[in-house]
Structures are given as C-alpha cells and as structure tokens.
Amino acid sequence: MTALGLKPDGAQARPLLRDLASIALIALAGASGYWLFPDNLSFLTRVISVALLVLSLDLVVGYCGIASLGQAALYGAGAYAAGIACLNGVTEPFLLILIGAAAGAVTGLMMGAVMLRAHGLPQLVLSIAIVQLLHEAANKLAWLTGGSDGLSGMLPAPLFGLFEFDLWGRAAYLFGLGLLIVTFALLRLLVRSPFGMVCRGLKEDPLRVSALGISAFPVLIRMFAISGAVAGMGGALGAIATQVVGLDSVSFELSANALVMLVLGGLGQLTGALIGTVVFMSIEHVIAAINPFHWMTLVGAILVAIVLFAPRGLSGTLDELARLLRREGRP
Amino acid sequence: MTLPSPPFLWPSMQTALSIALDALAYGMALFIICIGLSLTMGLMRVVNLAHGAFAMIGGYIASYAARDLALGYAFAITLAVLGTVLIAIPLERLLFRRIYDRSELSQVLMTIGITFCVIGITNYVFGPTLKTIPLPAELARPVDLGFRSIAGHRLFVIASGLVVAGGLWFLIERTGFGIRLRAAVENAPMARALGVRTELIYAASFALAIGLAAFGGVAGAEFLPIEPYYALRYMVTFLVVVSVGGAGSIGGALAACLLLGSIDITARYLMPEFGNFFFYLAVILVVCLFPRGLMGRAKA
Amino acid sequence: MSAVFSVERLSKSFGGLKVNHDISLSMAAGERLALIGPNGAGKTTFVNLVTGRIRPSRGAVSLGGEDMTAVSAVGRVRRGLVRTFQVTRLFSEMTPEEHMLLALLQRAGRATRILARFRGDATLRDEAADILATLGLTEVARRPVAEIAYGQQRLLEIAIAMAQRPKVLLLDEPAAGVPSSDTPLIERALERLPPELAVLMIEHDMDLVFRFAKRVIVLAAGEVIFQGLPGEVAQDEKVREAYLGSYAHAGR
Numbered sequence: 001m002t003a004l005g006l007k008p009d010g011a012q013a014r015p016l017l018r019d020l021a022s023i024a025l026i027a028l029a030g031a032s033g034y035w036l037f038p039d040n041l042s043f044l045t046r047v048i049s050v051a052l053l054v055l056s057l058d059l060v061v062g063y064c065g066i067a068s069l070g071q072a073a074l075y076g077a078g079a080y081a082a083g084i085a086c087l088n089g090v091t092e093p094f095l096l097i098l099i100g101a102a103a104g105a106v107t108g109l110m111m112g113a114v115m116l117r118a119h120g121l122p123q124l125v126l127s128i129a130i131v132q133l134l135h136e137a138a139n140k141l142a143w144l145t146g147g148s149d150g151l152s153g154m155l156p157a158p159l160f161g162l163f164e165f166d167l168w169g170r171a172a173y174l175f176g177l178g179l180l181i182v183t184f185a186l187l188r189l190l191v192r193s194p195f196g197m198v199c200r201g202l203k204e205d206p207l208r209v210s211a212l213g214i215s216a217f218p219v220l221i222r223m224f225a226i227s228g229a230v231a232g233m234g235g236a237l238g239a240i241a242t243q244v245v246g247l248d249s250v251s252f253e254l255s256a257n258a259l260v261m262l263v264l265g266g267l268g269q270l271t272g273a274l275i276g277t278v279v280f281m282s283i284e285h286v287i288a289a290i291n292p293f294h295w296m297t298l299v300g301a302i303l304v305a306i307v308l309f310a311p312r313g314l315s316g317t318l319d320e321l322a323r324l325l326r327r328e329g330r331p
Numbered sequence: 332m333t334l335p336s337p338p339f340l341w342p343s344m345q346t347a348l349s350i351a352l353d354a355l356a357y358g359m360a361l362f363i364i365c366i367g368l369s370l371t372m373g374l375m376r377v378v379n380l381a382h383g384a385f386a387m388i389g390g391y392i393a394s395y396a397a398r399d400l401a402l403g404y405a406f407a408i409t410l411a412v413l414g415t416v417l418i419a420i421p422l423e424r425l426l427f428r429r430i431y432d433r434s435e436l437s438q439v440l441m442t443i444g445i446t447f448c449v450i451g452i453t454n455y456v457f458g459p460t461l462k463t464i465p466l467p468a469e470l471a472r473p474v475d476l477g478f479r480s481i482a483g484h485r486l487f488v489i490a491s492g493l494v495v496a497g498g499l500w501f502l503i504e505r506t507g508f509g510i511r512l513r514a515a516v517e518n519a520p521m522a523r524a525l526g527v528r529t530e531l532i533y534a535a536s537f538a539l540a541i542g543l544a545a546f547g548g549v550a551g552a553e554f555l556p557i558e559p560y561y562a563l564r565y566m567v568t569f570l571v572v573v574s575v576g577g578a579g580s581i582g583g584a585l586a587a588c589l590l591l592g593s594i595d596i597t598a599r600y601l602m603p604e605f606g607n608f609f610f611y612l613a614v615i616l617v618v619c620l621f622p623r624g625l626m627g628r629a630k631a
Numbered sequence: 632m633s634a635v636f637s638v639e640r641l642s643k644s645f646g647g648l649k650v651n652h653d654i655s656l657s658m659a660a661g662e663r664l665a666l667i668g669p670n671g672a673g674k675t676t677f678v679n680l681v682t683g684r685i686r687p688s689r690g691a692v693s694l695g696g697e698d699m700t701a702v703s704a705v706g707r708v709r710r711g712l713v714r715t716f717q718v719t720r721l722f723s724e725m726t727p728e729e730h731m732l733l734a735l736l737q738r739a740g741r742a743t744r745i746l747a748r749f750r751g752d753a754t755l756r757d758e759a760a761d762i763l764a765t766l767g768l769t770e771v772a773r774r775p776v777a778e779i780a781y782g783q784q785r786l787l788e789i790a791i792a793m794a795q796r797p798k799v800l801l802l803d804e805p806a807a808g809v810p811s812s813d814t815p816l817i818e819r820a821l822e823r824l825p826p827e828l829a830v831l832m833i834e835h836d837m838d839l840v841f842r843f844a845k846r847v848i849v850l851a852a853g854e855v856i857f858q859g860l861p862g863e864v865a866q867d868e869k870v871r872e873a874y875l876g877s878y879a880h881a882g883r
Contacts, residue, residue, distance in 0.1 A: 303444025
C-alpha cells in the first residue's frame with residue numbers, strides 16, 4: 001500500500017498556509033457551484049454529503065492503511081439516525097447533524113472492534129459483511145426504517161430559525177458547504193496531531209510503532225469512531241437535504257463507489273477525497289443519465305487505468321507534475 | 332435464487348431432507364466456482380474480484396451454445412470452459428500480470444474495475460435479461476435415491492464438486508506440476524534458479540482457476556442465474572467464502588462452501604424475510620473466530 | 632541481586648525443534664554484553680522471546696526484578712526494554728525529526744493526543760535536536776527518511792532508542808548492512824549511549840563486538856555454549872567447534 005501513500009513533502013512548505021489555501025479553495029469552489037448551477041443545488045448537496053463519506057474513508061484507508069469496502073455502514077447509520085430523529089420531532093438541523101455524528105461514531109466503534117480482529121483480506125471481508133448485515137437489518141426492521149421504501153417526509157426546522165430547507169435547496173447546500181469546510185479544517189488538524197502521525201506510522205509499519213511503546217488498537221479504534229462521526233454527519237446531511245433515507249445509503253455499492261472516488265482522487269491527503277468525489281460524481285451525473293451500463297464500463301476502465309498509470313490518484317499525480325515542472329524551471 | 336418461501340414452520344423430516352440436499356448441491360456449486368479463486372489468492376497471492384465475471388462469461392457462452400445453437404450440454408460446458416480461458420489469457424498477459432506483486436488494495440481496485448467493464452460490455456452485447464442454460468433430459472429428471480428423489484442436475488453438481496476437489500488435491504499434492512507450483516509460490520527466485528518456469532506455471536494455474544470458474548458458472552446456473560450483474564452480485568459471496576475457508580486450502584474452501592451454503596439455503600427456506608442476514612452474521616462470527624480462515628494456507 | 636535485566640531458562644520449541652533451550656543470562660546496569668553465534672543459532676528467536684513478540688515454551692524474562700513473561704511487547708517497551716531492528720524499520724515519508732518527536736512524545740505519554748500540535752512542545756523539539764546533533768544527523772533532520780543514506784538510517788534507529796530512554800537496550804545487529812567505511816560512525820554512536828544503560832548487542836561483526844562488549848555470550852544450536860570475557864572467546868573449544876565445525880580439529 002506504500003505505492004499509494006503520502007507524498008514526500010520534504011520542504012515542509014508551511015503547512016498552515018497550505019491548509020488555509022485549500023480551505024479558501026473549497027469555499028471558492030463551493031460558492032461558484034452556488035452561482036453557476038443554481039438549478040442543480042440538490043445534486044451538489046449530495047456531492048457534499050458523499051464527500052464527507054469519502055473523507056471519512058480516507059481517515060481509515062489513507063491514514064491508517066485499513067482497506068474497507070463497508071464504509072457506507074457508518075454513513076447509513078448517520079442517515080437513518082437523523083431521519084428517525086427528525087420523524088420523531090427532533091427537527092433542529094444542527095442537532096440532527098450531531099445525532100448523525102453520534103450514531104456514526106458508535107457504529108464506527110463497533111465496526112472497528114470487529115474489523116481490528118483480523119488483517120488483510122479477512123479484514124476486508126469483515127467490512128463487507130458488516131455493511132451487508134446492516135443493510136439486511138435496515139430492510140427487516142421496517143417499523144423503524146421503512147424497510148425497502150425507506151424513510152421519507154422529514155421536515156427539518158429552518159436553519160437558524162430563518163432559512164427554510166425548501167425545494168431550491170439553497171439553505172441545504174450552504175449548510176452542507178459550511179459543514180464540509182469546518183469538518184475539513186478539523187480533520188487537517190487531526191491528521192497533523194500526534195495522533196495523526198501515529199496513524200501514519202501504523203499504516204507503514206505497525207511493528208515499528210509497537211517498538212516505540214505505542215499500542216495500535218486504542219489508536220485505531222478511536223480513528224474508527226472519528227471516521228464514523230464524519231461519515232455519520234455526511235449521512236445526516238443527506239437525510240436533511242433530500243428528506244429521504246433509502247437502503248442504498250447503507251450498501252456495498254455505495255461503499256465500493258466511495259473507495260473508487262477516494263482512490264481516484266488520491267489516498268491520505270484529504271484534498272484527494274474531495275477532488276475524487278467531485279470528479280466521479282460529476283461524470284456519473286452526466287453519463288449515468290445517458291446509460292448506466294456505459295457508466296459502469298467507464299468506471300471500470302478508470303479504475304484499471306488508475307492502478308496501472310496513476311497509483312497516487314489525481315491529486316498525487318498533479319503534485320508530481322507540479323514537482324516536475326518546478327524542477328524543469330530550476331537552472 | 333428462486334426457492335419456495337413458506338411461512339415459518341419447523342421443518343418436517345421431508346423438508347429437512349430437501350433442505351439438506353439443496354444445501355449440499357448449492358455448496359458444491361459454490362465450491363466449483365470458488366476453488367479457483369481460492370487457489371489464485373492462496374497460491375498466487377492475487378485477490379481476483381473479477382473471478383465471478385469469468386464464471387458469468389462461462390454461463391453466457393454455455394447459454395449461447397445450448398440455447399441458441401442447440402448444442403449438447405456437455406459440448407456447451409466444454410465450449411464455455413475453453414472460450415472463457417481464451418478470453419482470460421490476453422487479460423492475464425495485459426492486466427493481471429502487472430498486479431501480481433502489487434498491494435492488496437491495487438489488486439482489489441483493478442479487478443473491481445475489470446468486473447465493471449465486463450458487466451457493462453455484457454449488458455451492451457447481450458442485454459439485461461436472464462439467460463437460461465437448457466438441461467438435457469437426463470439431468471432434468473428426478474433421480475430416486477431410495478429414501479428421497481433428487482433432481483438429476485443437483486446430483487450432477489454434487490458429483491462434479493467431489494471430482495473437482497479430488498482432482499485438484501491430486502494435482503497439487505501428488506503431481507510434478509503441483510510440486511513446481513508450490514515451489515514457485517514459496518520462493519519464486521529459487522524456483523526459477525532450479526529451472527521452474529514460474530511465468531508458465533502462473534499462467535497455467537490462472538487458466539485452471541478461470542476454467543473452473545467457467546465450469547462452476549455453468550453448473551451452478553440453476554442456483555446463481557446468469558445475468559449481467561452476476562459478476563457484482565455474487566462477488567462478495569465468492570470472496571467471503573474463500574476468505575472464510577482460508578485462501579489456498581481445498582479442504583477449507585469445501586468446508587466454507589458447505590457451511591455457508593447450508594446457512595444460506597436454510598435461512599432462505601425458513602426465514603426468507605431476513606434475506607442474507609444470517610449468512611453475513613455467520614461470516615462475521617467465523618472470521619472473528621478464525622481470522623486466518625478455517626484452514627488458511629496463506630498468511631494474511 | 633542487582634540485575635536490571637535477566638532471562639531465566641528461556642526455551643522455545645517449534646514442533647519438536649528446540650530453537651532456544653534453557654537460555655539464562657543476567658545484566659547489571661551499565662553493562663555492555665554481546666550475544667554472538669553462527670547463523671541458525673537461534674538469535675532471532677531469542678530477540679523475539681525477549682521483546683515479547685512470541686511466547687516462550689518455558690522460562691521467564693524479568694526487568695528490574697519484575698516478571699515480564701506475561702507482559703505484552705508494547706508493555707515491555709513502556710517498562711524500559713527497548714530494541715533496534717536488524718533491518719531498519721523506519722517510516723519512509725517521515726523525517727528523522729518526526730521520528731524523534733514520536734518517540735519523545737510517547738515517553739511523555741502524549742503520543743496519541745488528538746487535541747495537540749505535533750511540534751508544539753519546544754522542550755521536546757530541543758531534545759530531539761540535541762540527540763540528532765550528538766549522532767551527526769542535524770543536516771538530514773528534516774529530510775524524509777527515504778532520501779537519507781542507509782548508514783544514517785541506522786544511526787537514526789539508535790537515536791530513536793536513545794530518545795526512548797530505556798533501562799535495557801537490545802541492539803539487533805546495529806552494523807548490519809552498513810558499508811565498512813561507515814562502521815566507525817555506528818561505533819561512535821554506541822560510545823555515546825548513556826553509561827548507566829544496560830546494552831545487549833547481537834552482532835556478527837567481531838571487531839565491533841570485541842571493541843564494544845565487556846562480556847560475551849555465545850549461542851549455538853539454541854543453547855548458550857560460552858559466557859565470558861571477549862578475550863577468551865576465540866580460545867574456547869566449543870566455540871571453535873560451533874563456528875568452524877570439524878575444521879577446528881583438522882587445524883590442530
């Protein structure tokens with residue numbers, strides 16, 4: 001997995017400045033989305049919601065080196081928790097997001113406790129089994145989850161008591177954008193914290209980390225909980241914005257797509273997760289509307305191409321290009 | 332899978348017997364498909380999620396041969412196996428060979444990619460409808476076992492599974508090819524130094540795995556019907572079975588197929604409204620109890 | 632007894648094969664002990680038993696009088712039993728400074744804090760810089776490990792161990808893979824180890840062993856066949872036999 005690792009940023013190019021720049025870029029991109037595609041805001045909100053899922057996956061795959069094809073279990077937990085709460089009279093949007101985060105975190109703890117018992121392929125299989133198990137459970141517990149019809153008719157209260165979550169989806173979009181920016185900034189701090197550094201160490205060489213006297217399990221299980229909280233917020237945002245929660249929110253397909261988006265964008269950089277989500281979902285939006293099977297063929301081809309030609313994903317490849325150009329420019 | 336779904340009742344002796352026979356046949360069908368995957372994963376260390384796609388391609392070829400060209404069942408199976416291997420060879424040379432020593436994640440991603448492509452192309456060429464493989468009269472008839480009669484096809488699948496298991500065991504443990512294969516797996520440079528042509532060995536085992544997948548796809552079509560999403564729908568099932576059995580172990584794969592096959596079939600008979608719930612619950616329990624698989628050969 | 636570290640009849644069998652058999656030794660604070668032995672003598676197994684990566688079939692390991700046999704590998708490190716690796720195990724994309732900070736933060740019990748800045752503590756940064764300077768690594772302190780020379784990576788292994796402030800340090804072939812021109816660098820680093828630290832070195836390079844160790848233990852076929860001063864080792868019959876086989880007799 002080292003081939004898909006972090007970029008060797010030897011120069012330590014003032015990380016704080018880079019963070020601020022990427023946050024400004026996200027805000028800028030978000031704002032231009034708002035002005036350029038006013039008729040597609042609900043789609044863009046969905047992109048943000050999924051971007052949170054892919055970010056959460058990056059924490060586990062990109063920073064800890066644990067491959068997961070079941071991340072939607074955490075996203076779905078957040079979506080259903082927020083949806084159920086909203087139908088039961090909890091309509092304050094911030095509170096719903098918190099409920100989603102809490103549900104995701106608890107599910108993340110459970111998922112981590114199970115997945116960390118195994119390594120490698122059995123671990124990957126556990127992640128799939130967990131998401132499938134929750135999928136079947138959500139289907140079976142129709143009294144709570146609406147079964148295969150899902151939940152619908154959630155009516156969240158206006159944002160700050162002022163802005164309705166209306167048909168145009170402006171409030172939902174801006175709410176989501178704000179949530180994404182805050183989450184992204186916090187995650188940047190997280191991956192730079194001592195904790196984040198230990199995670200990177202665990203990804204590359206767990207034995208080395210244990211020789212430093214650091215136990216892996218408590219670190220990884222906390223990362224699962226954090227990842228769950230982020231994914232859960234994504235799910236809750238989806239529930240608030242679309243006002244439906246379906247079985248597809250806790251599915252193997254969504255988990256696999258999230259991994260594809262992450263790898264497309266580049267692992268272990270957070271920005272890669274965002275780029276991957278936007279590129280993937282935009283192409284999907286256009287092509288899947290024409291023919292879903294052509295879309296599948298294309299995704300397949302993209303995946304094969306990434307593995308063969310750009311194992312660092314789009315952002316890693318861009319970084320490399322930039323470095324090459326800089327080197328060219330030098331005397 | 333199309334199975335009767337009666338309301339929950341404790342099964343009578345007769346129902347219990349038919350569940351057991353169905354579970355046995357289903358487990359064997361799974362085994363024929365999955366054993367190839369288990370070998371590629373355990374011996375060649377390649378996580379080939381596109382394995383199901385090859386089983387599906389086999390099914391399509393057999394359906395085309397038996398239904399559209401009205402050829403015999405045996406002939407259709409032969410065509411399916413050869414045709415699938417023929418399709419797989421260029422893929423092995425162009426794509427798989429490049430991921431043999433890449434990380435697990437790279438392998439997972441590339442083979443998911445190949446699966447998606449196969450699904451998209453299959454749907455484009457053959458359409459989204461289900462393809463049947465007509466059975467010959469001998470296999471369509473029930474066979475009387477004395478205590479109970481069983482569909483001839485089920486009996487054929489069970490027998491095939493046993494032959495495949497025995498044949499593979501013999502091939503790997505008792506023949507020169509098996510010795511060279513194991514040598515190439517244990518220590519490729521050493522094996523090469525001893526004159527073993529590892530590339531050829533790998534290609535041959537890959538072809539063998541794909542051929543078995545195609546055979547399993549055809550033989551198991553009664554349980555796992557052939558349609559474009561086949562490759563994705565059962566990808567997880569196959570992966571799970573291999574992982575539970577322990578990659579590379581014939582006995583483990585057989586045990587996992589029979590165990591998970593019985594749980595799946597029994598749950599579908601008795602509690603159809605739970606879907607795959609118990610199947611995945613069993614998977615989680617088994618993997619937690621045996622993190623290396625029931626009889627793992629490869630260290631994960 | 633004032634032993635800071637001791638091993639009592641440590642044994643390990645795989646199947647019927649006794650890889651380590653009744654190995655006993657004890658070390659006082661500040662001692663410099665070398666463990667040598669031909670290939671296949673069971674040195675790697677011994678390291679794994681002592682560090683807690685594998686469970687012994689029999690016997691005990693104790694540190695400062697406390698029984699370690701049931702303590703996990705991580706727990707032993709935390710109690711002051713630190714090791715370096717035969718083949719460097721470093722994080723290729725992190726810098727030497729970051730490795731040092733990880734070790735120092737862990738020593739301070741803050742390595743897994745979320746609400747903290749990684750290089751937020753000036754005292755730790757200074758300590759990291761000091762140790763790196765002692766070992767001559769200041770120039771590469773902020774380059775990713777993947778880009779620095781192998782000899783420097785070996786030095787970093789020792790630097791990390793120093794940052795962990797162990798009571799007992801297990802050096803697993805500290806000069807392995809280092810070009811002979813760089814061996815003096817390693818040797819000088821070893822001389823800088825704190826005098827009160829007990830060091831157990833496992834090494835092939837006999838010159839290094841003779842210069843470094845005050846006492847030598849020879850392991851052959853999983854058993855201790857010699858314990859004594861470095862000067863006596865070459866004269867010992869059993870040792871000659873173990874290393875030279877029948878040639879030992881032929882030569883006489």
